[in-house]
Amino acid sequence: MVKIRIAAEVFFLDRTSGRSLQLQIRETVIASILSGQAMSGVLMPSSRKLAAHLGVARMTVSLAYQELVVQGYLETQSRSGSRVAQSDAIPI
Numbered sequence: 001m002v003k004i005r006i007a008a009e010v011f012f013l014d015r016t017s018g019r020s021l022q023l024q025i026r027e028t029v030i031a032s033i034l035s036g037q038a039m040s041g042v043l044m045p046s047s048r049k050l051a052a053h054l055g056v057a058r059m060t061v062s063l064a065y066q067e068l069v070v071q072g073y074l075e076t077q078s079r080s081g082s083r084v085a086q087s088d089a090i091p092i
Contacts, residue, residue, distance in 0.1 A: 026071075047082075
């Protein structure tokens with residue numbers, strides 16, 4: 001089975017916006033899911049890789065991902081990373 005992963009390079013931050021970095025990460029992920037760009041089951045970039053790409057602490061990305069899991073947009077599996085939740089579980 002081929003695992004499809006979203007490239008970290010599709011994410012960006014606007015450091016002049018006044019919004020927190022975690023919030024911007026969450027908003028970007030939610031927008032990509034709701035627009036259909038990120039399909040159910042697709043793996044998110046690892047927190048380490050995304051943090052390095054964005055120039056933020058890994059904890060910033062980890063906390064954003066954790067909140068998205070709580071909100072139902074992402075799901076996690078032990079040692080498999082985070083993936084987009086099944087479409088019937090995603091809040092609209």
